[in-house]
Amino acid sequence: MRFHTFLLKYGEIGIKGKNRYLFEDALVRQVRRSLRDVDGEFVVHKSQARIYVDCEGDYDYEEVVEHLKRVFGLVGICPVVRMEDQGFEKLKEDVVAYMDELYPDKNITFKVESRRAKKSYPKNSMEISRDLGEAILDAFPEIRVDVHHPDVQVNVEIRNEIYVYSQIIPGAGGMPVGTNGKAMLLLSGGIDSPVAGYMISKRGVGLSATYFHAPPYTSERAKQKVVDLAKIVSRYSGPVRLHVVNFTDIQLYIYDKCPHDELTIIMRRYMMRIAEHFAKEEGCLGLITGESIGQVASQTMQSLAATNDVCTMPVYRPLIGYDKQEIVNISEKIGTFETSIQPFEDCCTIFVAKHPVTKPNVEVIRRSEERLSEKIDQLLREAVESVEIIEVGE
Amino acid sequence: MKEIYLDNSATTMAYPQVGDLVRKVMCQDYGNPSSMHRKGVEAEKYVKEAKERLAKLLKVEEKEIFFTSGGTESDNLALIGAARANMRRGKHLITTSIEHPAILNTMHYLEDEGFRVTFLPVDRYGRASLQALKEALCEETILVSMMYVNNEVGSVQPVQEAASLVKAYNKEILFHVDAVQGFGKYRIYPKRLKVDLLSLSGHKIHGPKGIGALYIGGHVKIQPIVFGGEQQKNIRSGTENVPGIAGLGLAAQMIYQDLDEKVNRMRALKQRFIEGVQRIPETTIHGLYDETSAPHIVSVGFAGIRSEVLLHALEDKGIYVSSGSACASNHPQISGVLRGIGAGQEFLDATLRFSMSEFTTAEEIDETLQTLYNIVPMLRRYTRR
Numbered sequence: 001m002r003f004h005t006f007l008l009k010y011g012e013i014g015i016k017g018k019n020r021y022l023f024e025d026a027l028v029r030q031v032r033r034s035l036r037d038v039d040g041e042f043v044v045h046k047s048q049a050r051i052y053v054d055c056e057g058d059y060d061y062e063e064v065v066e067h068l069k070r071v072f073g074l075v076g077i078c079p080v081v082r083m084e085d086q087g088f089e090k091l092k093e094d095v096v097a098y099m100d101e102l103y104p105d106k107n108i109t110f111k112v113e114s115r116r117a118k119k120s121y122p123k124n125s126m127e128i129s130r131d132l133g134e135a136i137l138d139a140f141p142e143i144r145v146d147v148h149h150p151d152v153q154v155n156v157e158i159r160n161e162i163y164v165y166s167q168i169i170p171g172a173g174g175m176p177v178g179t180n181g182k183a184m185l186l187l188s189g190g191i192d193s194p195v196a197g198y199m200i201s202k203r204g205v206g207l208s209a210t211y212f213h214a215p216p217y218t219s220e221r222a223k224q225k226v227v228d229l230a231k232i233v234s235r236y237s238g239p240v241r242l243h244v245v246n247f248t249d250i251q252l253y254i255y256d257k258c259p260h261d262e263l264t265i266i267m268r269r270y271m272m273r274i275a276e277h278f279a280k281e282e283g284c285l286g287l288i289t290g291e292s293i294g295q296v297a298s299q300t301m302q303s304l305a306a307t308n309d310v311c312t313m314p315v316y317r318p319l320i321g322y323d324k325q326e327i328v329n330i331s332e333k334i335g336t337f338e339t340s341i342q343p344f345e346d347c348c349t350i351f352v353a354k355h356p357v358t359k360p361n362v363e364v365i366r367r368s369e370e371r372l373s374e375k376i377d378q379l380l381r382e383a384v385e386s387v388e389i390i391e392v393g394e
Numbered sequence: 395m396k397e398i399y400l401d402n403s404a405t406t407m408a409y410p411q412v413g414d415l416v417r418k419v420m421c422q423d424y425g426n427p428s429s430m431h432r433k434g435v436e437a438e439k440y441v442k443e444a445k446e447r448l449a450k451l452l453k454v455e456e457k458e459i460f461f462t463s464g465g466t467e468s469d470n471l472a473l474i475g476a477a478r479a480n481m482r483r484g485k486h487l488i489t490t491s492i493e494h495p496a497i498l499n500t501m502h503y504l505e506d507e508g509f510r511v512t513f514l515p516v517d518r519y520g521r522a523s524l525q526a527l528k529e530a531l532c533e534e535t536i537l538v539s540m541m542y543v544n545n546e547v548g549s550v551q552p553v554q555e556a557a558s559l560v561k562a563y564n565k566e567i568l569f570h571v572d573a574v575q576g577f578g579k580y581r582i583y584p585k586r587l588k589v590d591l592l593s594l595s596g597h598k599i600h601g602p603k604g605i606g607a608l609y610i611g612g613h614v615k616i617q618p619i620v621f622g623g624e625q626q627k628n629i630r631s632g633t634e635n636v637p638g639i640a641g642l643g644l645a646a647q648m649i650y651q652d653l654d655e656k657v658n659r660m661r662a663l664k665q666r667f668i669e670g671v672q673r674i675p676e677t678t679i680h681g682l683y684d685e686t687s688a689p690h691i692v693s694v695g696f697a698g699i700r701s702e703v704l705l706h707a708l709e710d711k712g713i714y715v716s717s718g719s720a721c722a723s724n725h726p727q728i729s730g731v732l733r734g735i736g737a738g739q740e741f742l743d744a745t746l747r748f749s750m751s752e753f754t755t756a757e758e759i760d761e762t763l764q765t766l767y768n769i770v771p772m773l774r775r776y777t778r779r
Contacts, residue, residue: 216707220706
């Protein structure tokens with residue numbers, strides 16, 4: 001069956017009162033962006049609290065649906081057949097043919113739901129629904145009507161043309177990106193942080209990202225992997241400005257001066273400080289991490305408190321209550337998993353102590369950091385100044 | 395930044411003349427050798443010329459040269475093709491435990507197909523044991539495969555002795571040599587060595603990637619593993635990679651020009667490098683490093699530094715090397731070869747391979763040594779406690 005239009009349904013936007021148009025416009029922008037790389041001509045427009053994508057000429061149905069499914073803010077994607085208005089008798093024939101083709105197994109229940117946007121149409125919506133329902137019943141003896149819980153709801157909209165649709169493909173949900181500001185994602189090469197970025201972005205938040213690399217302890221490939229992950233996340237979130245920070249000297253300095261079992265915590269505190277610096281520079285309103293309570297030594301409640309201690313911005317941790325398997329499931333769904341599991345060392349794993357502290361005391365950690373006072377400001381300045389910025393997914 | 399490329403066992407820079415020729419064949423003389431018109435005949439000439447060049451260098455017949463997509467396919471065709479064609483005589487195969495994955499994994503595949511495979515142990519210098527070979531031979535044996543030069547530690551295998559031993563036991567048993575690392579460094583004559591099958595590759599000898607050859611002795615029964623238009627006497631279907639074939643032929647000819655001089659120079663550089671490396675404490679050279687080892691490969695263990703870290707630190711200075719063998723180093727597994735030669739535990743994950751070419755200079759070796767003197771102590775300061 002050839003579909004000429006996609007009718008896009010959105011959820012929460014509908015209740016945003018006077019700001020609704022802002023959300024709708026953002027959604028239209030995101031829909032356009034998502035179809036930018038798809039072959040074909042697509043006209044995206046909004047009309048009566050709906051967004052339509054009219055497909056002109058040839059296009060790949062699967063590809064369009066795949067791209068639309070990544071747009072945050074859409075709850076449903078309905079493939080529509082447009083029919084010319086050639087009188088009600090012809091419409092009956094066309095709708096029966098539509099049912100026949102789309103539902104080869106007629107042992108189903110259905111109902112017809114009509115909307116008459118074009119008020120000059122000779123029948124009202126009640127009559128349209130009733131008469132089309134009757135025509136379908138006449139054509140297929142096995143089919144039955146169920147007005148409360150039908151297997152198939154056939155929607156008929158009378159506009160200048162007649163729109164018929166009955167399928168709703170679930171959308172990504174959430175809010176359109178760009179309606180809720182921007183946040184800075186601490187992106188490693190692992191499984192969790194891309195998922196965390198995805199989840200916050202789903203609430204309409206644009207993303208920047210910071211990655212810490214530690215040559216020669218981490219390789220060009222490890223960095224490429226992070227760029228690849230940012231690219232996958234950007235299919236949902238829109239463009240990501242990735243900050244690649246050389247962390248080697250800071251890491252080695254901490255290694256020289258501080259107790260080894262506190263290394264990871266102290267390192268993470270400096271990562272937060274640097275990420276927050278770039279977050280402010282970029283106008284971000286918060287930081288995002290992929291932390292989940294108790295997953296590793298640096299993510300116990302005590303460790304999280306010790307890390308959080310240095311942040312002045314809110315830190316969003318959308319995975320905080322998730323089990324590893326739940327996170328893996330999402331990463332598989334959004335397509336980051338295979339990239340995440342490529343085996344390259346990231347800078348967190350290089351110098352890990354055999355027995356890192358699991359219950360760090362913030363006061364103790366602060367005192368340990370005092371040992372760094374001689375050179376750390378200088379090193380931080382160098383790290384920030386030498387940042388490499390990669391625009392991903394533009 | 396100046397680049398020092400010491401990873402020539404992974405791949406080599408093509409000779410500029412090879413690049414020119416490949417381009418010419420691709421863009422001008424691009425005919426299909428199977429075409430009946432002039433364009434096809436023209437293309438066929440390149441294939442013929444390359445065959446002549448290889449046949450001459452190996453002292454074999456032109457009709458015994460077959461072109462493949464590289465060393466890996468040559469090895470696959472030799473092992474699978476010969477094993478299947480000769481399985482009625484028996485289903486026992488022999489190889490060494492330090493072969494390239496193109497051999498080892500093909501052997502594992504044949505094990506799944508119902509063949510029995512013996513993997514010969516090696517001595518502490520990385521040379522296959524002839525005694526073990528003698529003991530492994532049996533009535534069921536149909537094929538023995540042994541590499542010429544090991545790609546990780548540069549040990550030269552006792553191919554001639556092994557082949558004689560095998561043929562003395564039963565001349566029907568086929569002997570295959572993976573000469574991917576040896577070709578272009580040694581004069582290798584299959585017929586004199588009593589070798590029936592021999593694999594070689596283009597990009598290890600300053601030729602193009604994606605091209606290799608297999609010598610198949612005229613008497614050898616072999617089955618194809620690729621099916622199609624029956625090119626190359628139906629042993630290897632598929633339109634010939636004419637640019638690659640022409641490039642391989644030219645590269646082979648060029649690398650053998652003044653071979654002794656080139657090899658002597660590489661050997662001297664290898665010696666210079668080894669002497670320099672030995673000044674760094676807690677290092678070890680794996681395998682032999684006298685005249686009996688390959689002239690271009692040095693495998694060095696640096697205790698206390700993960701090879702990946704040292705590799706990237708050298709990379710940062712523009713020096714390119716491999717950890718273990720490049721082919722196996724994508725997945726961080728410990729080298730089977732290093733384990734096989736009984737390398738110390740502290741070196742298993744701390745070994746780099748430096749491999750030279752005829753283009754390597756004494757200055758490059760000295761600069762590499764100087765860089766190692768600078769960064770090895772620094773990196774050793776920061777090891778996992």
